[in-house]
Amino acid sequence: MDKPLHRKAPIMRRRNLILAAILLVLVVLGTYATTIQPTNYTLSRDRIQIAQVRRGDMTVDVRGNGIFAPKSIRWLSAYADGRVENVAVKAGARVRAGDEIARLSNPDLKQHASETRWALQAALAAHQALKMKQQSQLLDARARLLQARHQLERIRLKYHAQSQLLRQNSGAVSRIDYDQTRLDLTQFEEQLSIEQQRVEKLKQTQQSELRADTARVNQLQNALERTETRVKALIITAKQDGIIQTVNIEAGQQVPRGFNVARLAQPRDLIAELQIPERQIRQVMAGQTATIDTHEHQIHGTVIRIDPAVSQGTVQVDVALTGTLPPEARPDLSIEGTIQVSARQNILHVARPALAQSHSPGTVFRLSADGKTAVRVPVIYGEGSADQIELKKGLQVNDQIITSNQQAWAHTDTVSLVQDH
Structure with a gap:
């Protein structure tokens, strides 16, 4: 009866030693974990955009790219069948009424x-x-x-x-x-x-x-007049002053009667054709004011037409220009346009952060009082414009936030800010 008791004692001692070793490892790991500080993503203040929250009036606008287009376009057509002998102009040439565009032959x-x-x-x-x-x-x-x-x-x-x-x-x-x-x-x-x-x-x-x-x-006289008119029309001329936009013929080409030879536009009678994103077009209405930027000058205008069709996610909006055209204005010149759709008074707003969507929740990085760190905070956006957006919830007046694209540090909730020297 005494022999089994001697065998049980060593087993209990080994079990206690194993438990003590496990406990010691856990203590060491816990101590090590508490000594490690979480590492923050570091940003240079000189390489990010920072905006301050303000209260006041905000103009709601939408923005789109586009071009200058002629208000009216005139096609120059062949009045008779013929073979192209000579093309006198190229696209972009300025012509005056009566200038020769092309010459056809028809024996x-x-x-x-x-x-x-x-x-x-x-x-x-x-x-x-x-x-x-x-x-x-x-x-x-x-x-x-x-x-x-x-x-x-x-x-x-x-x-x-x-x-x-x-x-x-x-x-x-x-x-x-x-x-x-x-x-x-x-x-x-x-x-x-x-x-x-x-x-x-x-x-x-x-x-x-x-x-x-x-x-x-009289029948013969009319027939002769028509024939002579067609003979004279073998020399295609400009019917008004303008700029040749396109030329659709080349020497040696056989063209039928009625063929569109060239397109002529008046260079100083232009409108702006803007492509506005479909999700913003609901705010645009005829009669609203717009500002057109040629990258050198700005021109004021008024919305006169909204295309009912959507093409590749955008809607064309035509703007009549009310200001004086700058020297660089010409058909097909690339432009940017801003349409003022409404005005909000006494609201909390800030420069529009990257990827911020109107009337939706989001997150931004708010700077600390000392400006050395920024912490992610949730916000709710209100009405938005091209470069400003209303803040419904989440920030206060004078708060500073990072408006740059946050994808590079989207994995963290805190970033450190340093100043480049």
Whole structure:
């Protein structure tokens, strides 16, 4: 019975030694952990942007890139088929009304113009001959009318004389001669009437013939004018002063009638076309004021149109320029535009941190009083503009925050700030 008790004692001693060793390791590790200070991410103040929270009025605006575009564009088209002989200008050239843009050739068109001209000359000669012929016919008809009138006057005189003699019973005129004269009088009266009708019908017929021939001559004249206009249009010229934006032809190219040869724009009659992000377009309305930045000058303007379609996440907004255009203004010049959509009064606001979204929560790094560290704090944003944003919660007036992109130190909640020397 005593032998098992001697074996149990060494086992208990070994177990106690193991437990003591484990406890000692834990104590050592705990002591070491308490002596290690957490390392902060270190930033140079000269390489970050710091902004101060303020209370006051804030203008809410949206910003977008864009270009200057002509208010009106005029296409110069080919008025006739032809082959390009020469292109006188290139894109970007300034031209004045009447300057040659390009020259086309069309031998068939020129031959057609010559043939039409010859046909018109022949028609004019025939027209003149027709008028001379009609005048001669009318003179002959009037001569016959005059002869019939004279014959009627003679027989009428004879009839009156015989009537008087017959009443006197002088026997100088027989009854048969009297009746014959009376029949002749009736015949010549009818003949005169017929000749008068013939003259009137001839006039009407001649007028119809002359109108028909005049219409044929006018048709040839119009055809010649159209053909000559097309021949002249083989030389394509600028219709107004402006800048050539594009030229769509080259020497040797065959172009059809109506082909757009070049696009012409007036250089000082421009609008701004801005591309505004779709998520901000709901605040933009026609009539709002805008500022256009050419990177050298700023110009004021007014929103005049908002495109109903969305393209690649942006919406085009057209701005009419109300200020004087600077010297560098020209079509397709890259610009930046800011549209003032509203104004907020007496609010807490700060320079817009990178990646800050309007009406959403976020986090920023707030500087300590001594400016040596910055700690992550939660905030709630309100209305935002291009470079300012409203603060609903999380910061106070005069707080300073880091507005630079925080992705490099997103893994920590505290950063140290040092000054470069």
